[in-house]
Amino acid sequence: MDKIIVQCDPDLEDLIPGYINNRHKDIIVMQECLETGDFAKIRTIGHSMKGSGGGYGFDIITDLGERIENAALASDTDKIVQAVQELESYISRVEVVYS
Amino acid sequence: MIIGIFCGNVAEVTKTKTNGQASRILIVDDDSDVLVLFSKWLKAENFDVVTVESGKDALAQISIARPDLVVTDLIMDEMDGMALLSEIHRQNPLLPVIMLSGQAKIPDAVKATHLGSSAFLTKPVDKKELISQIRKHLHLAGNGKTNKSQPFGEGIIYRSSKMAELIEQGKAVADGDITVFISGETGTGKEILAKAIHDASPRKDQPFIGVNCGAIPEQLLESELFGHEKGAFTGALSQHEGLFKAADGGTLFLDEIGDMPLDLQVKLLRVLQDFQVRPVGSVRSVPINVRIISATHTNLAEAVKEGHFRADLYYRLNVVPLAIPNLAERPEDIELLLEYYLEKFALRKGEPKKAFSPEALDYLIASSWPGNVRQLINVVDLCATLNKTNIIPLSMAQKALGDEESDLRTLKDAKHLFEREYLISVLQLTKGQVANSARIAGRNRTEFYKLLNAHNLDPSDFRDQAGA
Numbered sequence: 001m002d003k004i005i006v007q008c009d010p011d012l013e014d015l016i017p018g019y020i021n022n023r024h025k026d027i028i029v030m031q032e033c034l035e036t037g038d039f040a041k042i043r044t045i046g047h048s049m050k051g052s053g054g055g056y057g058f059d060i061i062t063d064l065g066e067r068i069e070n071a072a073l074a075s076d077t078d079k080i081v082q083a084v085q086e087l088e089s090y091i092s093r094v095e096v097v098y099s
Numbered sequence: 100m101i102i103g104i105f106c107g108n109v110a111e112v113t114k115t116k117t118n119g120q121a122s123r124i125l126i127v128d129d130d131s132d133v134l135v136l137f138s139k140w141l142k143a144e145n146f147d148v149v150t151v152e153s154g155k156d157a158l159a160q161i162s163i164a165r166p167d168l169v170v171t172d173l174i175m176d177e178m179d180g181m182a183l184l185s186e187i188h189r190q191n192p193l194l195p196v197i198m199l200s201g202q203a204k205i206p207d208a209v210k211a212t213h214l215g216s217s218a219f220l221t222k223p224v225d226k227k228e229l230i231s232q233i234r235k236h237l238h239l240a241g242n243g244k245t246n247k248s249q250p251f252g253e254g255i256i257y258r259s260s261k262m263a264e265l266i267e268q269g270k271a272v273a274d275g276d277i278t279v280f281i282s283g284e285t286g287t288g289k290e291i292l293a294k295a296i297h298d299a300s301p302r303k304d305q306p307f308i309g310v311n312c313g314a315i316p317e318q319l320l321e322s323e324l325f326g327h328e329k330g331a332f333t334g335a336l337s338q339h340e341g342l343f344k345a346a347d348g349g350t351l352f353l354d355e356i357g358d359m360p361l362d363l364q365v366k367l368l369r370v371l372q373d374f375q376v377r378p379v380g381s382v383r384s385v386p387i388n389v390r391i392i393s394a395t396h397t398n399l400a401e402a403v404k405e406g407h408f409r410a411d412l413y414y415r416l417n418v419v420p421l422a423i424p425n426l427a428e429r430p431e432d433i434e435l436l437l438e439y440y441l442e443k444f445a446l447r448k449g450e451p452k453k454a455f456s457p458e459a460l461d462y463l464i465a466s467s468w469p470g471n472v473r474q475l476i477n478v479v480d481l482c483a484t485l486n487k488t489n490i491i492p493l494s495m496a497q498k499a500l501g502d503e504e505s506d507l508r509t510l511k512d513a514k515h516l517f518e519r520e521y522l523i524s525v526l527q528l529t530k531g532q533v534a535n536s537a538r539i540a541g542r543n544r545t546e547f548y549k550l551l552n553a554h555n556l557d558p559s560d561f562r563d564q565a566g567a
Contacts, residue, residue: 009226011143012136019132047174051201052132054223062223069201 003095008057010098019056023049023091030068030084034077042080043072049087060090122237123147123258125166127157127183128199129175133222137170140226146233154178158186165258165431166194168217168237170229173200173207181207184216195236199224252295255288256439259429265292265421272419273299278371280416281394283423286473289394290354292423297350302390305349308342313358314524319539321363322379323528325370331380343376343387350390356416357395357402361409368412391416426468426475433464436472440479453489455482459496466500519554531561 008016026045033041049065064087071079124146126137134150141148149164151157155178157171169187173180184196195217200207208219217236220228251270257263272279273296281289290309297307315323322331326341343351353359359367370376371391375384393416402408426433437455445452455463468474481499482491522540529535536558537547551558 011139015135015139018135022132047201048130048132051172051199051222052130052136055133055136055226 002093004060004090004093006057006094006096007099008096012056013098016056016096019052019058020091020094023061023087027084027088027091030080034080034084039072039075039080043069046070046072046083057096058094061087064090121145121147122167123149123164124233125157125160125164125169126150127152127154127169127171127175127180129153129172133172137224137229140230141233144230154180154183154186157183161187161194163431165260168233169194169196170233171196171198172222173198173211174202181211184211195239197229197232197236251299252292254291255295256436257429257432258435259424259431261424261429262432265423268419268421269296270299272296272421274301276300276390278390278416278418279392279421280399280419281392281421281423282399283394283396284425284471285396286471287423287425288472289396289423290352292421293350293352293392293394296392297352297390300350300390302349306346307350307352308346309352309354310342310528311354311524313355314521315528315539316541317360317363320359321366323539324363325366325376326378326381328378328380331378335380339378341376341378343370343389344385346389347387348389350392353391353393355395355397356393357397357399357408361407364409364412368409368415371412371415426471427466430464433468433475434460436475437463437479440476441483444480444483448483451489453483453486453491455491455496456493458493459491462493462496463500518550519556522550522554522556526556526558526561529561531558533558 026049030042030045033039046065046068050062050069051065053059053061053063053065064083067083068080068087071083124141126134126141126148128134128137128150129152131152134152138148138150149160149166151160154171154175157169160166161169171180171183175183178186180198180200184198187194187196197218197220198208198211198216199220199222201222211219217239218232220232251273252266255262255266257266269292279293279296281292283289293309294307297303310323312320322335322339322341324342326344327335327339329335329338353367370387373384374388375386377384399408399413399417403410403413426436437460441454442452444450463478470477478496478499482495485499486492486495522536525536525539529539533544533547533551537544540547540550542550
């Protein structure tokens with residue numbers, strides 16, 4: 001699969017790996033929540049992603065976070081699954097360039 | 100700069116700089132990714148940053164860390180941003196609060212504005228916008244800098260409201276000749292405050308002379324203060340102008356005024372009434388132009404009641420009373436003081452700056468500090484000297500403070516300490532002149548030299564100070 005190049009602030013170089021790792025954890029938690037029907041938790045995670053992604057340089061994560069938040073608010077499992085899959089794909093392909 | 104990351108009840112504190120210029124920002128958000136990101140941004144802009152993950156922790160930190168501005172998320176569990184904003188402004192209506200929200204809802208922004216929010220920003224927050232809003236609202240609040248960058252009381256380190264109030268009073272009285280009376284326990288910094296008042300006064304380019312009235316033998320205090328003529332008494336081999344005359348045009352700081360003998364109090368009162376001094380053995384009075392600042396660690400009003408201090412002199416001196424709080428009464432200043440003196444130690448020694456571990460800091464902040472700031476300086480120096488690593492652990496802080504407290508409790512050590520401080524006072528007074536020092540101490544030169552050797556004191560160090 002093609003890499004997605006993202007330019008990030010060099011000052012954040014030490015924080016970015018941790019941020020990406022936290023999204024991996026979010027994916028696992030959201031998948032568990034989908035099984036238990038915990039839409040409130042999914043909404044909270046989506047809200048956090050929306051609020052933090054752009055600050056780190058990942059506008060896509062902000063967009064996906066917003067979609068997840070809205071889908072969770074509507075208890076729309078299909079849309080949540082689709083957005084989580086897109087998130088999983090994105091963070092597996094993203095390659096950060098610090099400049 | 101001090102960066103504190105608080106996760107639940109665990110506090111990890113990293114200190115990177117204390118340069119006296121930083122404003123302290125408290126960031127409140129339940130998302131740790133946001134906390135570390137904002138910390139990074141603000142640290143790069145030389146702000147002090149404290150971060151917490153809940154409104155409840157934020158309220159606790161406001162009284163401890165005394166931030167200059169708060170940035171808080173709107174949506175949080177338990178106490179949300181609106182509730183936090185209300186509570187902050189109930190306690191401190193002037194503290195600027197910037198609200199963040201993941202959803203740009205106009206009603207929220209309106210409500211936050213009504214509650215006194217300084218700004219309402221939408222997440223994800225733009226770095227430049229956040230920093231610009233912080234700078235703008237710090238400026239509007241008039242606290243873009245801590246006290247340390249202000250000209251008054253440059254050496255006085257604080258962030259507590261008690262000290263802020265005292266400094267405001269000091270500033271208010273500096274620009275004039277009004278007589279000031281400073282009270283405070285030993286080690287609280289009475290002379291430093293007196294000097295700050297002098298330095299902010301129109302007399303700042305004239306001498307500031309300090310004298311410890313309790314450190315000079317009663318029979319010599321009169322001639323030290325008012326001067327003497329040649330031959331006025333046995334040993335008066337030459338004329339001596341006295342400290343009042345030496346301070347002419349400037350400020351005379353009479354420390355431990357409560358220790359002044361009653362008969363000398365009468366003479367001091369006369370000088371304060373007439374602004375003339377008559378040296379011992381002289382028939383003529385000399386006009387003097389001196390501002391008087393006096394200080395004591397004792398309860399002078401009580402001394403007046405007991406007849407140990409003249410009421411008329413008390414009222415003459417106590418025109419503007421300034422009371423310096425004990426260190427234990429202003430615990431929010433302790434971390435700042437520890438930082439400041441660790442940095443001073445590092446600069447003096449040319450070594451990397453050391454830091455107290457979070458546990459050591461908690462212990463030191465909660466301690467009673469009977470010796471006040473002077474004791475704190477001793478503890479910092481002891482820890483920084485003995486600790487071989489850059490992080491000073493709790494055990495070292497406990498040992499240092501324990502040693503300090505045992506010093507205060509042991510009579511032998513207390514006598515030794517008093518003798519040393521007395522010798523230092525006399526040497527400072529005589530600017531390192533051994534003959535004069537020995538005379539004041541009532542010892543011959545040989546005995547006096549033995550005393551100096553016992554305390555490892557070198558008179559030439561005091562001559563250097565005089566010339567500096």
